[in-house]
Amino acid sequence: MEVSTPTLTADIEKHRNQIFRFIYGNWISQVTYVFAELGLADAFVNGPQNLEQLAKYGGVKASILKRVLRGTFELNLLTFDKETQRYHLTEMGSMLSSNHPFTMRAEARLNGADYRYHPWGNLLNILRNGLKEEYSPTLKHGSLDYLKDKPELLDTFHETLHQKSKIENKAIVEDYDFSQFRKVMDIGCGRGTFLMSILDHNPNLEGFLFDLEDTLDFEIPEKYHGRLLKSPGDFFNNIPGVADAYTMKNVIHNWPEDKVIKMLQSVCNAMKSTDKIDTDLSKKRLLIVENLLADNDDHKLATWMDINFMVLIGGSEFTLEEYRSIGRQAGLELSEVIQTSSGRHVLAFALAEL
Template identity: 25%
Template sequence: MTTTDIRPDDFFKLACASWISQALGIVAKLSIADLLTEGAKSIEELAQATESHIPSLYRVLRCLTTVGVFNEVKPRHFALTPLAEYLQSDNPYSLKYLAMTNIDQWRWHVFGDMFHTVKTGEPAIKSVYSVNNYWQYLEKNSESNLLFSQSMFSIAQNCQIQLLKSYDFSKVSKIIDIAGGQGLIISAILKHNPHLQGILFDMPETVVDAVKLLKAEGVAARCEIVGGDMFQSIPCGGDIYLLSYIMIDWDDRSICNLLENIRYSMPENSKVLVIDTVIPVSNDYHWSKWEDLFALCMGDGVVRTQTEFQTIFQKAGFELVKTFSPEKPLSLMELVRV
């Protein structure tokens, strides 16, 4: 065995990382971070407030201090840290629901069957739940669907919306948000750019209640809601067509079909903005490589390299002209028609 500077303890952290995910999800469900907003509290106070077993809760919090979540400021007393603030419910950038959905039982069952996927190529979710992808599972399980949707909202607040705030929409009149869900992202764009008009486009059953969020955000008068299937046709007349975190869920053929539909509907000088994870060419840590394991198990989707994206774009008649923030978890890619 070659002697290196790597200790067995470094390997232990990787092999047992799932324990941390569980601990993080548990304190999120118990809203521990909310209880520490005003300052440190004893484990007895936290256990009483959450109706939890004192010794067990202490051991969970003590473990999380080793990864920077919470600080044991004195024996058996815990306080917030910057990482723990992501667990606070009233934090506009809260990732509380991401921690919670990651310990939802169905996800553990799926990831527990990743070996099957590696051996056969069949998504684990199909072998475990007899569905083709995670969307089909969530359609049948409303509680998990709500939790997952809340986690996607939190990711959007931290990633997609921040990317789009840096994009210059000054010469744009209308933006079409394809598969835009309930309208969170297009609402943020319209609020940040008062001159813009928008179209929120998604499946009819998805956008049926979107008007509530658009009204709450004060942009309903500037945003038309259109129901439809993006693999069949796309609304016409947009200056920008936005695909936010969509491509990860689909195979290459489906993405080419979607882009061809957009190309058919878009005016000649319009652009397409794609927000997605892009795998960098290096061995360094990047969130995209981790997230690709989600795509591997959950359906036919895939996280792609920039070269793989370019191949798809070119096949569909587009050119990638610029990539914004490739070092971040999500990147913004700007496309034009060839």
Template identity: 30%
Template sequence: MLQMLNAGFTMRALCVAAELKIADRLAAGPRTLAELATATGTHQQSLGRLLRLLAGAGVFREEPDGRIALTPLGKCLRSDGPDSVRDWALYLGSPQLWEVLGALRDTVTTGEPAFPRVHGLPLWDYMSEHPDFAAPFHRWMSQQSAQHNAAVVAAYDFSPFRVVADIGGGQGSTLAAILQANPSLRGILLDLPQVVAHPAPLDEAGIAPRCEVIGGDMLRAVPEGADAYLVKRILMSFGDEQATTILGNCAAGAPAHGRVLAVEMVLPAGNEPSPAKTFDVLMLLQHTGARIRTEAEFTELFTAAGLRLTRIIPTASPNSILEGAPT
């Protein structure tokens, strides 16, 4: 119990280490505490106490000569590299989100998300007005998507389709990964106009000629012409009514032989720990109605949208692929 209660200190220390780019500064090799304090403009003794805590968690290591070294776990706090989680640490450790976490009791009492109450605006609107707060979140979304894409492509056979539409697909990194692995496919990318204005991943992957990029609102309509509609980590941010609308729009666009694919975390039954359970509380705090859903809740959602949930496919990531067929 004490370990759990004290975990907040480790989490906050990780955030400070990320802000100070300690892992980046150790990428070339161990450095003395004095060197790190000078480079970061911090109080040497206080920095040493912070790094000692994180060394106890396996993030850094104190060498016999007193220099500080980076461990394999600590490499995840570097700003570069495929396994970087630095931007997520910056987002979770931001003062704005800590204020929201502090209002968890109010959310549990009222059932209303804390973020709009604490900051006066819904999350997405607040991010639009505070780009410094939004920047690490958006970078993490791109980084996380790239980390999950290979797992999605490996777990599901997209080859029977002709056209895959990525709904709410950001700048297109997931669609790019799917089309790279399936040269016969064409793609459609839909997201808000300002989001798809510069779909760099499509250009970088060399598959832009096989894609149609459309600025639009998935809550209003989705483009026709695809036989597979993909919504990746979208439904968790919406309540049931809006999530049903998104799935229903996809179902309306899909042909009889088509499929609607939702890439989401599925909340497991039982008492075992799961990242989905932690993320569910974050959704509770951030958005009205947002949640990580159980298999039974997804079944109800798909049915209400005019879909039959045909199977749930696990991936080598926290996500599963929920496949729906039009009814």
């Protein structure tokens, strides 16, 4: 019996090429990481560079670097002039420099760091055995606790959040009306960039930065003096009832559902307080800023972020209905959902019982 030979159609070849990139995507991410970690894009501040100059700048072996740089051609980070034997930085490659206005260097360095890269190599083990500390060093205590004695990585972590926030925050403060409030507390504020953006856009507001004491160890810029105060604490316990709006940006996804409910119950208690602010309870709001998981098969960034947070810290993204349910369990009612031009969602919660 004659066996027919499968035909390699154009569609099959296209799919093979796509799957090839899926299979070997770690090659791409690691070349990007090395390029960013060595700061090679910064070496081009004075123009095109030869191999020896780049090797010296990065403190690496020229013979090995030459082979790695070939990978950057395919990624459109560099080009090479055979006549002059010099490398040229592309427009896209310049986004991995430190001083680009929309730099992604810190993000590339962070995602390629061992503590974030290796846990993904344990995805199959996680599926079979569940989440275990041996698979991710940040699982038990979270990223900030793990990084507290690793200052360079910690700075990279905060710089990543800062650079991402510059674009996101502009869209959020333009697309959501914060002027309806008087005092805003940002819970899990990090370095405070989100709340500072809100204050910049709303001169009538006062703000409170709420986070762990170590996290709040930075100077508030002078232009916010008199409008912005630090309020150290633990959001699982007592949150001060000093505001009529409480914001949580990039906080919820760091925790499993049971911890999220406990956290929101703490916010709910703060919203019910009338000791420090006389705003009508019905007008107080908790504003959660996150990526929303789609209820259907719509493939969005949140899908990948959800897996990433699970693998690294046991966290989760949620669907709209899951947020509605979580809110109710914490004594809050979802009152409004706004998708900003950045793609991020603002979920407004009011007190369920007044």
